[in-house]
Amino acid sequence: MKNIKEFRQAYLQTPWRKQMQVVGVFLLCLLIPTLVTSIYLNVTVRAAASGREILLMQDEIETYELENADLQTQLGIVTSAAEMEKKAEDLGFQRIQQGDALYLVVPGYTPRQSVTIAPPPKSIKTITIAMPPDFSQSLIDLVKQKIQIEALSTKGTAR
Amino acid sequence: MNNENVWRYTLLGAIFSLLGFLVLGKLVSFQLDPESKKQFVEEQDKYSGGWHTVYPARGQITDRWGHLMAGNVTMYEVGVNLEHVKNPHTIALTLNVILGLDYAEIMKSIENPPQGLVYLVLDDYVSKADLERLQKYKDEIGNTYGAITGKDAPSLDGLTWVPKLQRIYPEKSLASNLLGFVGRDDSGKIKGYFGVEANYDDLLAGVPVTVWIPNDPNRVEKLPTVPEGTSLVLTIDREIQRSMEDIVDASLDETGAKSATIVVLDPKTGEILAMATTPRLDLNKYWNYVEIFRDSTPFNRGVSEAYEPGSVYKVLTMAAALDKGVVKPQTEFIDTGKIEVGGAEIYNWNSGVWGPQTMIGCMQHSLNVCLAWIATQVGAKDFYSYMKAFGIGHLTGVDLAGEVAGRLKIPGDTDWYDAELGTNSFGQGVSTTPLQMATAVSAIANKGKMMYPHIVRSIISNGHQYDTEPRVLSIPLSEETAVTLTDMLAESLEKEASDALVEGYRVAGKTGTGEIPTPYGYTSDVTNTSFVGWGPVDDPSFVVYIWLEKPLTSIWGSEVAAPIFPRIVNKLVVLMNIPPDDVRYELYGQ
Structure with missing residues (x-):
């Protein structure tokens, strides 16, 4: 009891200690929101950047789809019947007539099959496209994940 | 604190508190009042993003080997954002030079836009090449005059464009009557017209999806997958189709016919290998449709125009009689040149008397009297049952838009008379489309089984x-009857030394000459000439139907339609890899 009184007396006699305490509490109050705000801002900026990137990628996909359609059509035009016939004639070919054909038995020959553009429905394989966790995880989840990754990488490098 | 200032601080505090309470009160009232809440949400939505409709690319159409028949190409809609326009003169002048638009009209549109409009469409379906020139010029203007301010500084600010897909047909008019085209209806909606484009319009177009695109990147969500429109692989072979169209055009030139139609079917599957007719349209210039298809001309005569086929129909009459067992190939009929059926007198095509004839002779000489007699032996009830089983008078159900059913009057109909049995037996008084006839005859070529005709593979x-x-689709006759009749018709062609015979291949077939009904009776000076044939008879791979409308060089099917058949077959056997009969037998033996 005597010791406590002595300690209190000593504390009262040095006011800078009390000022330090006030400053300390103030800084603590300032630091915590700043820290939280910084983390929040960081995550928000990253999310916004990802969102923007997605928008740009969607635009890019649309552009590629249009280009793809154009290229397919271009291919269709340059291989159209009239174009192919013209090219063949330019190369010196001529249309075969009924009497010109020579028929031979070719073992293992399979007649021309009509086009297969896509696989038949039997071969359907379910592919689940998972949404990246960035879209659904909370801030706490993110921190947990980072800590786990950090812990794992530390383990991995320890001897 | 100075006591004199206490009231000032108190007053300020009260004012700020009151303001705070007012703001709080208003916030609470917004939350409680649904109307205000709705209004605020709407206002928020207006600025937080926009609705965007994602139109799937229209499905492609290819022939059976994958050659593109209908695809899509990027075109552009060019417009202006009115609030960003700095110099309308530059925009109008540029569009006048590059796109050929009217300068005055553009100036008028930009300077006096309709009230409340923020975006104005100036041109649609601008080609990629033109747009690239526009882009290049816009960049040059921006680089050269971008730094200059002032009302008169050249500027293309506000000029913008949006890409979109437009239908394109790489083969132009090839198979146009089968494909149809894509245009816009009265409401501006994209729509398929005629043929496959119309019949499969919903599938090809796909389902547009409207999604909300937020401006706030934090609220961006994955766009829903918008599947492309369904693509179609057709049964037609581009090369066969092209050859048939060449033959159709040549036959028109040679015979002076009003129109020509050729249908080629695979009797075993019902696949349409080719359907060529006239007139045809460059589908990339579909707006010429009205000019080309005047006076209600059908887009595809193969399915949309029914006519009285004449003697090719005798094939069906003979099939019914053989199948019912009332005649056999060697049954003898004595032709007296005339028969009365239902009070009407029927004569042969040349009004001649042909004397004793077998059934093969009746088909070989195409004797109306003989076939009318056969129909009476079958009896009206069974005759029409057979005709219905052959699909006459009904739609075949082919997957092409605009099919018509033709007309088969049957006992019980108010306009059916007993005499119809006689005239129907040789293809008068009954109307069919070329596809209906080809489908019906394919039952004979396919051992009794009539397959559903279709264009999509x-x-x-x-x-x-x-x-x-x-x-x-139907089994109108037995295999035995089908084989017998095929053999009879092959023999009748051979005995007649018909122009339809094909060197190296045994084929079966029948010519037809049909008089044309008019409000004043049947015409004899102008006719519809036809030929139906199939082969090789031991293993038929094709059925060909030919129709020439009102040829000028001859009124007889045997003289104008029959000679076209070997030309068609000579093309088909090459394109379908069918060796001559002797080679096939030899190859089978190995």
């Missing part, structure tokens, strides 16, 4: 290909 949807399976 496969459907490609959501990344998977679904092949259509051949379906039996």
Whole structure:
């Protein structure tokens, strides 16, 4: 009891200690929101950047789809019947007539099959496209994940 | 604190508190009042993003080997954002030079836009090449005059463009009557017209999806997958189609016919290998449709125009009689040159008397009297039952838009008379489309089974290909009858030394000459001439139907339609890899 009184007396006699305490509490109050705000801002900026990137990628996909359609059509035009016939004639070919054909038995020959553009429905394989966790995880989840990754990488490098 | 200032601080505090309470009160009232809440949400939505409709690319159409028949190409809609326009003169002048638009009209549109409009469409379906020139010029203007301010500084600010897909047909007019085209209806909606484009319009177009695109990147969500429109693989062979169209055009030139139509079917599957007719349209210039198809001209005569086929119909009459067992190939009929059926007198095509004839002779000489007699032996009830089983008077159900059913009057109809049995037996008083006749005859070529005629071989949807399976439409006669009749018709062609015979291949077939009904009776000076044939008779791979409307060089099918058949077959056997009969037998033996 005597010791406590002595300690209190000593504390009262040095006011800078009390000022330090006030400053300390103030800084603590300032630091915590700043820290939280910084983390929040960081995550928000990253999310916004990802969102923007997605928008740009969607635009890019649309552009590629249009280009793809154009290229397919271009291919269709340059291989159209009239174009192919013209090219063949330019190369010196001529249309075969009924009497010109020579028929031979070719073992293992399979007649021309009509086009297969896509696989038949039997071969359907379910592919689940998972949404990246960035879209659904909370801030706490993110921190947990980072800590786990950090812990794992530390383990991995320890001897 | 100075006591004199206490009241000031108190007053300020009260004012700020009151303001705070007012703001708080208003916030609470917004939350409680649904109307205010709705209004605020609407206002928020207006600025937080926009609705965007994603139109799937229209499905492609290819022939059976994958050659593109209908695809898509990028075109551009050019417009202006009115609030960003700095110099309308530059925009009008640029569009006048590059796109050929009217300068005055553009100036008028930009300077006096309709009230409340922020975006104005100036041109649509601008080609990629033109747009690249526009882009290049816009960049040059921006680089050169971008730094200059002032009302008169050249500027293309506000000029903008949006890409979109437009239908294109790489083969132009090839198979146009089968494909149809894509245009816009009265409401401006994109729509398929005629043929496959119309019949499969919903599938090809796909389902547009409207999504909300937020401006706030934090609220961006994955766009829903908008599957492309369904693509189609047709049964037609581009090369066969092209050859048939060449023959159709040549036959018009040679015979002076009003129109010509050729249908080629695979009798075993019902697949349409080719359907060529006139007139045809460059589908990339579909707006010429009205000019080309005048006076209600059908887009595809193969399915949309019914006519009285004449003697090719005798094939069906003979099939019914053989199948019912009332005649056999060697049954003898004594032709007296005239027969009365239902009070009407029927004569042969040349009004001649042909004397004793077998059934093969009746077909060889195409004797109306003989066939009318056969129909009476079958009896009206069974005759019409057979005709219905052959699909006469009914739609075949082919997957092409605009099919008509033709007309088969049957006992019980108010306009059917007993005499119809006689005239129907040789293809008068009954109307059919070329496809109906080809389908009916394909039953004989396919050992009694009539297959459902179809144009789509496969459907490609959501990344998977679904092949259509051949379906039996009807079995109007037995295999034995079909084989017997095929042999009879091959023999009749050979005995007649017909122009339809094909060197190296045994084929079966029948000519037809049909008089044309008018409000004043039947015409004899102008006719519809036809030929139906199939081969090789031991294993038929094709059925060919030919129709020449009102040829000028001859009124007889045997003289104008029959000679076209070997030309067609000579093309088909090459394109379908069918060796001559002797070679085939030799190859089978190895």
